[in-house]
Structure formats: C-alpha cells, structure tokens
Amino acid sequence: MPKLKRRTFILGTLGAAGALVVGWAALPARQRLVGAAPLAAAPNQAALNGWVKVSTDDAVTVMVPHAEMGQGTHTGLAMLVADEMDADFSRIRVEQASYDAIYNNQAALLDALPFQPDDDGYVKRMTRHVAGRIVREFPGLAGTGGSASIKDLWLPLRQAGASARAMLVAAAAAQWKVSASELRVEAGRIAHASGRSATFGELALAAATLPVPYDAPLKKPSQFQLIGKPARRIEAPSKLDGSARFGIDALPDGLVYASVAMCPTLGGKAKGYDASAARTLPGVRAIVALEPVAGGIGGMGGATSGGVAVIADTPFHATRALEKIAIEWEHGAAASVDSATLLDDLSRALDTQAGNTHLERGDVDAALAAAARRITAEYRVPFLAHATMEPMNCTVRFKDGKATAWIPTQAPGFARDAVAQTLGIDAENVEVVQTLLGGGFGRRYFTDFVVQAATLARAANGAPVQLIWSREADMQHDYYRPAFVCRCEAGFDAQGSLVAWKTTSAGSSMGAPAMIDMSTDGASNQAYAFPAARVAHLPVETPVSVGIWRSVAHSQNAFFVESFVDEAAHAAGQDPVAFRASLLAGNARHLAVLHRAAELAGWGTPAAPGRAHGIALHRAFGSIVAQVAEVSVDADRIRVHRVVCVVDCGVAVNPNHVKQQMESGIVFGLSAALHGEITIENGRVKQSNFHDYAPLRMNECPAIETDIVASGEAPGGVGEPGTPPIAPAVANAVFALTGRRLRTLPLRLT
Known part of the structure; x- marks a missing residue:
C-alpha cells in the first residue's frame, strides 16, 4: 500500500532528521x-x-x-x-x-517522537519542526x-x-x-x-x-x-x-450481503472446503475463499485469519449457506500458542535479557547496589479485545475499474489504499464514504475487514457487497492489546527516601517495523523526578495479531508505574499522596491535579466502614489525570462505589465532552480492570461474546465525579487519558483495605 509505506518511511526516517534540520530549520512551518x-x-x-x-x-x-x-x-x-x-x-x-x-493529523505523529513531554530544548523543537514539514508533504x-x-x-x-x-x-x-x-x-x-x-x-x-x-x-x-x-x-x-448513518447502515442500490467463517486458529486459513450443499440454496450468489490479511499500519500487528465467505441476497441467506459449507482448516504458526504459557515465557525472558533502554537517568545499578533497602515486584496484564459496539463491517462496490467503499474507519487514507491495492486500481479511483463509527478504540485503524470486503466486491459482478462480521468473529479475530509482563525494582536510603527506580517490560513492540517503539509510553515519559532511573522494554513478538487499544501503551504502563509507586510509598512509610508529591516537586500542573483529586475525594478522612481509597496519577496525550477510587470487598468480589476524577487537559473546548470522555474512559478501564481478559489455548481465542468478555454492567458502575482544572494551556487529549489511571487506583484501594497487592489484571482476590 503506497501510503502505508510512506508513513513507515516518514516515521522511520525521523531519527535521521538531524541532516534535514540544516536545510529546513530556518524555513517557516508549512x-x-x-x-x-x-x-x-x-x-x-x-x-x-x-x-x-x-x-x-x-x-x-x-x-x-x-x-x-x-x-x-x-x-x-x-x-x-x-x-x-x-x-x-x-x-x-x-x-x-x-x-x-x-x-x-500532525499531532498524533509528532507526539510519537522520542522526547520527554517537558523537554522544550532546541533539538526537540527543531526535530518537531522538520517532522511537521515532512508530514505536511504527504x-x-x-x-x-x-x-x-x-x-x-x-x-x-x-x-x-x-x-x-x-x-x-x-x-x-x-x-x-x-x-x-x-x-x-x-x-x-x-x-x-x-x-x-x-x-x-x-x-x-x-x-x-x-x-x-x-x-x-x-x-x-x-x-x-x-x-x-x-x-x-x-x-x-x-x-x-435514527437518521444517523453508521457503516452498518450503508444501503446503496443493488446491495448484496456477505457472511464469513474465519479459521478458529489465529492466522490460519481454509485448506479446502465443500460448498456443494450451500450452492443449491436460494439467494446464494458466490462463495469465496479469503486469505489471511495483514491489515496493520506499516506491517504492525501481524495477520488475522483467512476463511470462507458467502455472498447472497440477504444476510439470512448468506448465514444459512455458510453453515452448510464443510471447511478443512490449515492451522498456522499460532496453533501452539497458549496465553498463560506466553506470559510465563515473557517473565522468563526478563530473567536473562535487559531489553532496550527508553529512559536512563544517573547510574541506577550503582544506586540500587548502595541502597539500604530494595523492593521488587512483577506485574502482568493480559491480551484485550476492543469489543466495539458496532462489529467490523465494510461495504464495497467495484464496477468499471472504480470502487466506492462505505467504511466506519479511523484512517480513510489507509482504507482507500487497502481497497485500491486489493482491487489492483489506483487510489484515485477509490471513493471512501466515511460513516459514523460505533466505537473504534484503535481497532478501526486496521484494514483487514476492508480488504475482505474489497475481495468480495471483485466477485460480485458490480453489485455492492456489505460484509458484517458476527460478534464472535469480531471477538476472536481482533488486533488485541498485547499481553505484557513488567519487572519493577526500587531502592531507598537509610532515611526511607527513594534513590533508584528500575522497570523493564516484556511483550510485543508497540509500533511497526522501522517505526518508533512506543512500548514504554507512560513509563519512560512519566513526570516523577526519580534520582536514578532506567526504563526499558524487551520486544518479544508472537503469532498473535496485536494492535493499538484505547490509550495504547499507557493502558498497561499506568498500571505498572502507579501500582509500584504505591508500593514504594508503603515501603517508605509515607502517605501515597505525600509520596507522589515529593517526586513532583516543582511540577505545578501535576501537583495541582494530585491535590485537587485528594481534596475532592476526602483523602485523609476515613472512608465509610468496609471501604478504602486508592489513588493514581497519570499523564497521557498531553493531559494529566488523577483518580481516586473508593472500593469495598464482599465475598472476594471487588466493588467500586465512587471515582473522583480530576483532569487538566489545557483549554476544555467543550466541557460536556471532557466529562463524558472521562466517564467513558473510566468505565472502559474498569471493564478491563475487573473483567477484561482474552485467553488463548492452542491458538484459539476462548472468549466469543459479551457473556464471557463482559463489559462493566450498570449495577457495577460507580458514581463518577469529574472536575476540570481551569487552564490557559493549549488543549491536550481527552478521548484516552481517562482510561489508564483507574486500574491502579482500584488496585491501590484494595491494598489499603485488605493489605493484599494485586499485580495481575484483571484484579481478582481468588
């Protein structure tokens, strides 16, 4: 796909931007x-x-x-x-x-550059300037x-x-x-x-x-x-x-429908099939084998499974015919993958490998060696599905060498290129009608379902084809948030002051080949001023198709960092809020958010009997969020009653939206913290629908209070920053209540 290659080239060459700075630094921004x-x-x-x-x-x-x-x-x-x-x-x-x-979208690309958020130095400014000019060219x-x-x-x-x-x-x-x-x-x-x-x-x-x-x-x-x-x-x-049009609502004239059965093993495909019984059914127009699709950005994420699809006059006819096809599957490289074993393998990898350093401050090994006391911990997070309310779908018409595609996509340029490449036509001959999206969370950056729909359109003799994945297909053939393991170590002097901080995570790299690895976002660029620190990531790739998930690497790194900061506070014998404040000296924005959340939650005042508070503070996408969770435990069941959320997102363009997105992010994050887990056995995803991959239910949802800090700073993001802090806030509250550290998501007491 030409534009995917251009994007990979753009991000892959930013490390060499120094040579361009000479010629471009003096030029004004485009x-x-x-x-x-x-x-x-x-x-x-x-x-x-x-x-x-x-x-x-x-x-x-x-x-x-x-x-x-x-x-x-x-x-x-x-x-x-x-x-x-x-x-x-x-x-x-x-x-x-x-x-x-x-x-x-220049900001999304420039934010991926490997600089600290608080860095305002010449190199960062010039690199961003040059990168902005590059992005403006394509x-x-x-x-x-x-x-x-x-x-x-x-x-x-x-x-x-x-x-x-x-x-x-x-x-x-x-x-x-x-x-x-x-x-x-x-x-x-x-x-x-x-x-x-x-x-x-x-x-x-x-x-x-x-x-x-x-x-x-x-x-x-x-x-x-x-x-x-x-x-x-x-x-x-x-x-x-009801007049809003999502992708699933596309109804061009002459529309036919497609249903697909995909190999239950991740990355597998159909070895052969017998469709003789299906072809005799009414309404059936075509039966098409689909190859595995590498639908990621610049090669990121691997390939989803291949399968067999039926094109018919109605969704009923397509689904009924699909059930009559006997398919022999070819199980690919993922056939032996087991998610529990994979997590153990990641842990063992950290026994012998140091990973790639993303942040180094001082001599952390010397500081740890000289420390009067050291603590260690290992944290784990599982694969997660996006589980958007609207399953993956795409409608494509291919006629007379031109195509029209109705797509709920987060990246219309990538989707257009995917259609063009699949059909062997120029991108200028593809019209993309971008509809409303019934949820995205990063999943609709990928184009696997788009490629499938375009392939089917080629077999439909000029009729538009609407492909809608079943909920089961959507759940079992996702680009999952990767599973990670993180080792943490901290050292303290004789007075209990933190002198060393070291974390190393292992798991899939968060980025495409030749692109910047963002696996430590939220860990290597957090705001705490550790005297000596090393943050590293060990890339360990697997056959599991993985991708970006709401808040990307912040989703796991906030859990690692804010849980271990809480452990460090306890080891130092300090209040968790006071301990964090001591590491934020001089950082006025973070301190204001931290203290405001503590104030509104009544931090320092005993919670209701049987309840306790936990706090977490995290910066993501230019915004700072602190959350305090009020938690109880009943028969080993964790219940979150109240969440106080304070956000500094710069200018709040529409305060309604900011509050809605903080609430949405908290509910999304709580769903993952309390329930979310994709488990894989023999290369097959066990979860299939919302009964075994449960979102937060209405009777589980806490009261959420959001406070927006008045600010004159330029806007930061709000769609994702509400998600990362909630899991560690709940885990820290559980510790305050029970004395038990829960270091694995989802949070379970049994």
Missing part, C-alpha cells in the same frame, strides 16, 4: 489554511479557505478530517471555527475532508487517534475561522464603502452603525473573490463565546431520530 487544490463547492457555496464553506442560505460548512466515533470530535472542531468566525452555531454543518495534506494521513483531533487542529481551525471572518468583513466593507474596523460581527451577521447589515450567506460569494488572509488575528481567550462553554453534539439529533 501553512495549513489552503490546500493543494481549491476546495470543491456547490453552486450556492463559497469556499473561503481549505476548511470553511459558506452557503447563500447562511449555512457554514466545516471540513472535518477526523472520524466521529462517539467522542464528540465533530462538535468540538466545529466550535473552533464558529467561535473565531462569530458564526451562528445552529447553522454550522460538517463535511468529511478530502486527502489533502493540510488535513493530516496526503492521506488524516487518521483519528492518539486523542489528537482537537489538539492537532486547535490553531489551524481557529485560523481558518478568523480568516473566513476577515474575508466576509472585507466584502461588507467594500460593498458599503466603510472601514472594516467599523463593522461588528455576531451570530453570522455583519452590521454597521448606520443600520446596514448582511448575513454571511449574503456576503459569501463576494468574499470568495478576495485574497485569503494568512495572518488574521485570533481571539484572546477572554473573547471566546463558544470555546470553553458546554455545547450539545452536532450529530446528536440524528442519533435520536
């Missing part, structure tokens, strides 16, 4: 206001830059390059434009952007992930709104022969003291003839009218009245 080609507009529309179109009926359309999968991205991005334009928010519309490079990288949508477009969309506003004001000033400074703008209307006024729609066509200003002034925070205020989601009405 503009993101106007694309390589003019923005397409309807006859009643005027495109004012690459992001904003205004219609003669006063509708303002914002081009949105990111997927809406329940996180409120479309609304938040539209708010940035509307506020700077002084538009009527009720007249704002969103439209999926094209593949122009101005829409690339279209089709507008993926939705890394909690980066708002963060990435915080300035570009505000600049687009301010530029569009300036053009509309200039058009009015020219028509009325007055100074632009005499005009005021409010709710999509421009007015003059003389009484003359006009709507955006009335001025749009004239404004489009004017030069685009690249330096229109932005509002000061005190001037914001929408940013920072609660707003309802743009797509909410369509979800309420």
